[in-house]
Structure formats: C-alpha cells, structure tokens
Amino acid sequence: MPGLLIADKDAGTRRKMANLLIEAGYDVMVTDSAAKTIYGVLNKTAEVVLLGTALDEFTPAELVPLLKKCNRDLMIILVADDTPMSLMRKVRQEGIFYHALRPVEPKDDEEIRQAVKCAMKNMTRTN
Helix, strand or coil, X not given: CCCEEEECCCHHHHHHHHHHHHHCCCCEEEECCHHHHHHHHHCXXXXXXXXXXXXXXXXXXXXXXXXHHHXXXXXXXXXXXXXXXXXXXXXXXXXXXXXXXXXXXXXXXXXXXXXXXXXXXXXXXXC
C-alpha cells in the first residue's frame, strides 16, 4: 500500500486526520516539517500527501512544485480553507490531485476519506 503522509503545521488537524485515516485502515505518518515531507517523498515512503496551508516558511504554491519534482507521480491532496483563487490556480497547474476543505464537523470527514481512497486507487494504477 502506498505511504500516506499528513503534513500540516496545526497539531490538532494532524491528529484528527491521522486518527480518521488510521481508523479507515491506512498506515499514516505525520509531520509539521517541510524537510521531513520532502524526505518522505524522496525516499518513496510518502506517495500520497495531505498538505496543509503552510509548512515552516513554505506555502503550498512553493511546496507543491518542489514535491512534484521529487516524485512526479505523487498524489497531493491540499487541505485548506480560505485559499485565494490565485493560489488555487497555481497549485492546480502544478498538479495537485484534489483540494479538500479542512474538516470541521464529523460529517466533513467523509470527503477526506474518499479523497484518500481515490488517490490510493490511482497510485496503485500508476505503479
């Protein structure tokens, strides 16, 4: 099964999404570091990344192209609210797999589960 990495500066969000995806049966890694995210992608331990709005001093617009250079088949799910349209256009052009809103209520969790399930299915098709 492809590796799943949750990369977000917010500890509560990381914990909530990790618990949600562990319950769904995934092996999950978490980090709040851009360097550890890049390392996970380079070593192929992370093939699906749930990326928050910022890591260290990097924005998604800076991280997404860098991560895609490390692994062009990487599935990136951007998990962000209130994202400016210009930023969304840029990360879509760079090849994110999906943009999900940060889950607030328990009913919002299903979107994250479905996005990850679809990304995993697409990963197994490309490998």
